[in-house]
Amino acid sequence: MENKLQNKIANKQKSKPNSMLFKSPPHIIGRYVIVGTKETEGPFKEYFKHSIIEKEFIKLTYEKAECKILEEAIFNAIHNSNLTLSDIDVLLSGDLLNQITSSSFAARKFDTSFVGLYGACSTMAESLAIGACLIDGGYFKRVACSTSSHFATAERQYRAPLELGTPRTPSSQWTVTATACSVLSNSGNGPIITSATFGKVTDFGISDANNMGAAMAPAALTTLVAHFLNTHTKPEDYDLIMTGDLGKLGSDIFVDLMEQEGYKLGQNYTDGGHIMFSINQKTNQGGSGCGCGASLLNSYVLDKIENGTYKKVLFIATGALLNSLTSQQGETIPCIAHSLVIEKGD
Amino acid sequence: MENKLQNKIANKQKSKPNSMLFKSPPHIIGRYVIVGTKETEGPFKEYFKHSIIEKEFIKLTYEKAECKILEEAIFNAIHNSNLTLSDIDVLLSGDLLNQITSSSFAARKFDTSFVGLYGACSTMAESLAIGACLIDGGYFKRVACSTSSHFATAERQYRAPLELGTPRTPSSQWTVTATACSVLSNSGNGPIITSATFGKVTDFGISDANNMGAAMAPAALTTLVAHFLNTHTKPEDYDLIMTGDLGKLGSDIFVDLMEQEGYKLGQNYTDGGHIMFSINQKTNQGGSGCGCGASLLNSYVLDKIENGTYKKVLFIATGALLNSLTSQQGETIPCIAHSLVIEKGD
Numbered sequence: 055m056e057n058k059l060q061n062k063i064a065n066k067q068k069s070k071p072n073s074m075l076f077k078s079p080p081h082i083i084g085r086y087v088i089v090g091t092k093e094t095e096g097p098f099k100e101y102f103k104h105s106i107i108e109k110e111f112i113k114l115t116y117e118k119a120e121c122k123i124l125e126e127a128i129f130n131a132i133h134n135s136n137l138t139l140s141d142i143d144v145l146l147s148g149d150l151l152n153q154i155t156s157s158s159f160a161a162r163k164f165d166t167s168f169v170g171l172y173g174a175c176s177t178m179a180e181s182l183a184i185g186a187c188l189i190d191g192g193y194f195k196r197v198a199c200s201t202s203s204h205f206a207t208a209e210r211q212y213r214a215p216l217e218l219g220t221p222r223t224p225s226s227q228w229t230v231t232a233t234a235c236s237v238l239s240n241s242g243n244g245p246i247i248t249s250a251t252f253g254k255v256t257d258f259g260i261s262d263a264n265n266m267g268a269a270m271a272p273a274a275l276t277t278l279v280a281h282f283l284n285t286h287t288k289p290e291d292y293d294l295i296m297t298g299d300l301g302k303l304g305s306d307i308f309v310d311l312m313e314q315e316g317y318k319l320g321q322n323y324t325d326g327g328h329i330m331f332s333i334n335q336k337t338n339q340g341g342s343g344c345g346c347g348a349s350l351l352n353s354y355v356l357d358k359i360e361n362g363t364y365k366k367v368l369f370i371a372t373g374a375l376l377n378s379l380t381s382q383q384g385e386t387i388p389c390i391a392h393s394l395v396i397e398k399g400d
Numbered sequence: 401m402e403n404k405l406q407n408k409i410a411n412k413q414k415s416k417p418n419s420m421l422f423k424s425p426p427h428i429i430g431r432y433v434i435v436g437t438k439e440t441e442g443p444f445k446e447y448f449k450h451s452i453i454e455k456e457f458i459k460l461t462y463e464k465a466e467c468k469i470l471e472e473a474i475f476n477a478i479h480n481s482n483l484t485l486s487d488i489d490v491l492l493s494g495d496l497l498n499q500i501t502s503s504s505f506a507a508r509k510f511d512t513s514f515v516g517l518y519g520a521c522s523t524m525a526e527s528l529a530i531g532a533c534l535i536d537g538g539y540f541k542r543v544a545c546s547t548s549s550h551f552a553t554a555e556r557q558y559r560a561p562l563e564l565g566t567p568r569t570p571s572s573q574w575t576v577t578a579t580a581c582s583v584l585s586n587s588g589n590g591p592i593i594t595s596a597t598f599g600k601v602t603d604f605g606i607s608d609a610n611n612m613g614a615a616m617a618p619a620a621l622t623t624l625v626a627h628f629l630n631t632h633t634k635p636e637d638y639d640l641i642m643t644g645d646l647g648k649l650g651s652d653i654f655v656d657l658m659e660q661e662g663y664k665l666g667q668n669y670t671d672g673g674h675i676m677f678s679i680n681q682k683t684n685q686g687g688s689g690c691g692c693g694a695s696l697l698n699s700y701v702l703d704k705i706e707n708g709t710y711k712k713v714l715f716i717a718t719g720a721l722l723n724s725l726t727s728q729q730g731e732t733i734p735c736i737a738h739s740l741v742i743e744k745g746d
Contacts, residue, residue, distance in 0.1 A: 072513055117729065152498040152725065153518065161734070169526065170494075188533060192537070193420040253513060375501065375505075377501050378498070385505070388508050
């Protein structure tokens with residue numbers, strides 16, 4: 055059946071972006087999340103079991119701290135998979151920092167092949183999608199997929215150092231401090247990744263680096279509509295559809311855009327950025343950052359899949375592909391979204 | 401035979417990094433290179449058929465110029481493959497700029513799925529290796545793989561703006577201004593990619609951002625030794641072994657390191673950075689940048705494979721994974737190298 059659908063996708067009239075169906079869907083056999091203090095005070099505190107121990111980081115720069123928690127998340131995800139470091143064939147990772155230094159520097163600690171990715175906040179979906187291809191294609195047996203973001207490193211790189219006390223605009227989102235790693239394997243009994251869609255770069259002319267939800271919503275739309283068409287599914291076929299991280303404003307725009315395309319998103323739709331923090335945490339439009347969707351996926355969502363609450367989840371991670379120089383040079387913000395379907399395995 | 405060797409690799413005692421063998425090796429059916437003026441004055445002028453037309457860029461920033469020549473290289477590579485834009489299933493690209501903006505911004509012009517990569521100067525090999533997996537694994541039929549670098553954008557981002565006139569140290573390399581794109585297909589009669597090795601991050605404690613050849617040499621060593629062991633080949637099995645871009649000093653160190661490991665590299669070995677410029681072009685240790693190895697591979701090397709001079713080429717692209725902040729924070733330079741074997745197709 056899978057193969058028949060795969061041919062159908064290959065032969066049909068082009069409706070880009072294209073989707074991939076996995077013949078031998080890889081299993082998520084282990085995972086680990088580390089979040090910051092603020093994140094443990096929000097609605098998901100019971101799902102975030104590991105947070106930064108601040109005294110360990112007192113002598114580090116923010117960048118070194120981000121790298122260290124990423125290392126720890128990767129190490130512990132491998133450990134939780136009942137594997138040793140030498141069992142991992144490839145590590146796929148990316149983050150928000152210039153030249154993805156959190157990932158590259160963390161990779162020094164792991165004696166394995168490394169593939170560096172950049173998809174801004176869409177990185178968790180990008181790494182899981184490529185990881186799934188590398189396993190399903192028969193090239194490797196076990197792949198670790200990770201990402202990270204950190205409020206202080208992201209603010210000083212993209213906008214202004216926190217020490218300046220720059221006021222935050224109403225449309226802004228709060229970069230989540232979180233690292234997450236999932237370990238994929240060609241065998242096991244964890245949740246499985248059954249399909250994925252690499253999104254296309256979409257630019258709707260928004261140039262405000264403090265309104266990224268609005269910039270990213272059209273990219274999420276493009277990917278999700280393509281995904282539904284390519285896989286012949288509709289919103290009701292999923293127990294949960296989670297975008298990340300459009301925030302409150304961005305996800306409202308996204309729901310409206312989807313409705314214009316004829317897809318009514320119901321109670322099964324949510325956005326990682328929107329739900330990450332409670333209203334009294336004063337994050338304006340909610341969370342953002344690679345770690346936002348990644349930490350929710352690797353805790354709350356996969357917990358619910360493993361315990362049977364959710365059977366089929368569609369995760370669409372969105373990324374704004376700007377840098378501080380392009381903003382200064384008056385450029386608009388190109389965005390992307392990659393999607394994944396995760397189902398309860400056998 | 402291919403399959404037997406694949407099983408042999410899968411079952412053998414771990415010797416990381418791992419290699420991939422492609423069962424249905426993807427064909428390079430089209431390619432295009434655009435270089436800067438200085439590059440057309442070097443030893444490869446007859447192979448570089450397209451260079452920047454300076455008057456077209458007079459009103460652009462350096463970053464916008466880099467993005468524009470990357471767009472043109474991708475567009476023309478697709479055109480040279482006798483394809484239209486809608487035939488391309490995925491575009492894989494990365495570059496040296498923060499948040500790979502040359503690639504992401506160029507991708508806006510192509511109505512196709514996009515996967516952003518970061519491997520510093522190793523990006524051409526990384527994109528071709530992932531592209532080969534996506535095709536050989538049966539997920540897509542045609543993938544465009546591209547990268548770019550630009551002397552002025554790289555200097556102002558990693559070291560100092562050119563306008564300051566900062567003297568260059570003797571160990572420095574000259575970032576090549578070049579963009580290149582290869583189009584891979586599941587059918588055709590171009591050169592084929594038969595195997596690839598994703599390298600691991602290697603840090604030998606060098607912290608001088610002006611001596612990247614020395615920092616990258618150990619990463620090239622790790623990948624090349626693994627590649628020889630995994631594929632049961634030796635240096636003499638290749639008509640050309642080209643590293644990129646260690647430069648003169650880096651490639652001397654690399655040859656010495658290889659000899660210590662028992663591999664004597666002969667006349668068939670060269671380095672893209674070392675050979676890119678002539679001595680009177682005053683680049684100190686030679687060329688560097690994603691575009692250096694990528695432009696040589698997509699012109700000189702593939703020309704020689706297509707005309708039958710070379711039957712089997714091993715390309716090892718090296719990358720230094722630093723950023724300007726990590727240098728300021730006293731960090732050493734983690735490096736990586738990915739390798740590819742390209743052979744004359746049927």
